[in-house]
Amino acid sequence: AQSVTQLGSHVSVSEGALVLLRCNYSSSVPPYLFWYVQYPNQGLQLLLKYTTGATLVKGINGFEAEFKKSETSFHLTKPSAHMSDAAEYFCAVSSNAGGTSYGKLTFGQGTILTVHP
Amino acid sequence: DAGVTQSPTHLIKTRGQQVTLRCSPKSGHDTVSWYQQALGQGPQFIFQYYEEEERQRGNFPDRFSGHQFPNYSSELNVNALLLGDSALYLCASTSYNEQFFGPGTRLTVL
Numbered sequence: 001a002q003s004v005t006q007l008g009s010h011v012s013v014s015e016g017a018l019v020l021l022r023c024n025y026s027s028s029v030p031p032y033l034f035w036y037v038q039y040p041n042q043g044l045q046l047l048l049k050y051t052t053g054a055t056l057v058k059g060i061n062g063f064e065a066e067f068k069k070s071e072t073s074f075h076l077t078k079p080s081a082h083m084s085d086a087a088e089y090f091c092a093v094s095s096n097a098g099g100t101s102y103g104k105l106t107f108g109q110g111t112i113l114t115v116h117p
Numbered sequence: 118d119a120g121v122t123q124s125p126t127h128l129i130k131t132r133g134q135q136v137t138l139r140c141s142p143k144s145g146h147d148t149v150s151w152y153q154q155a156l157g158q159g160p161q162f163i164f165q166y167y168e169e170e171e172r173q174r175g176n177f178p179d180r181f182s183g184h185q186f187p188n189y190s191s192e193l194n195v196n197a198l199l200l201g202d203s204a205l206y207l208c209a210s211t212s213y214n215e216q217f218f219g220p221g222t223r224l225t226v227l
Contacts, residue, residue: 046216090159104150106162
C-alpha cells in the first residue's frame with residue numbers, strides 16, 4: 001500500500017519569499033512521485049514528476065523538488081513566490097506496477113498556499 | 118490538440134437517483150482513470166480503464182461503475198446516490214509516462 005502525508009494544510013508566504021511545501025510518502029515498491037497544482041474550480045495541473053534518474057526534478061513555473069529516499073520525502077520548493085502561485089498543491093505517489101502506464105495515484109490531503117503582497 | 122474534456126460541468130441530483138459522467142481523453146491516450154475529490158480533500162482513486170476493461174479499482178462500492186468505449190472515451194455511473202457522493206469527479210487520461218487531468222464534473226446530491 002502507498003500513502004502520502006503533506007505537512008501543513010495551509011502555508012502562507014510573502015511575495016518574493018521562499019516557498020517550501022512538505023511531502024512524505026510511504027511505498028513498498030520504488031515510487032513515482034508527483035506534485036500537482038489546483039486553482040479554484042479547476043482540475044489538476046502537473047507541476048513536476050520523479051520516476052527514475054536524477055533526484056532533483058525541475059518543473060514548470062520555477063518549481064523544483066528533490067527525491068530523498070532515505071527520508072522518504074519529496075518536498076516542493078520555489079526560490080521566490082509570486083502572487084500567481086496562490087493555489088492548492090497536492091503531492092501524489094504511484095508505481096509502475098505491472099510495467100504498464102501509470103497506475104493509480106494516491107494523493108495527500110493538499111496544502112493551500114497563500115501569497116501576501 | 119484538445120486536452121481531457123469532461124461533461125457536464127455541473128450536475129445536481131437528489132438522493133437515490135442515478136448519474137452518468139463522461140470523459141474524453143487526450144488524443145493518443147488509451148487509459149482513463151476516475152477520481153473523486155470531496156471538498157477539502159485530495160482526490161481518491163475510483164477505477165482505471167484500459168482496452169475497455171476495468172484494470173484497477175479503488176475502495177469504492179459497486180454503486181460506482183464505469184465503461185470505456187473503443188474510441189477510449191469513458192463513462193462513470195453512480196447508482197443510488199447518497200449525500201456523501203457530492204464531490205468533484207476528475208477524469209485523468211494516461212499514455213506511457215504522462216497523465217493529464219480534466220477540469221472535473223461538480224456533482225451535488227440533495
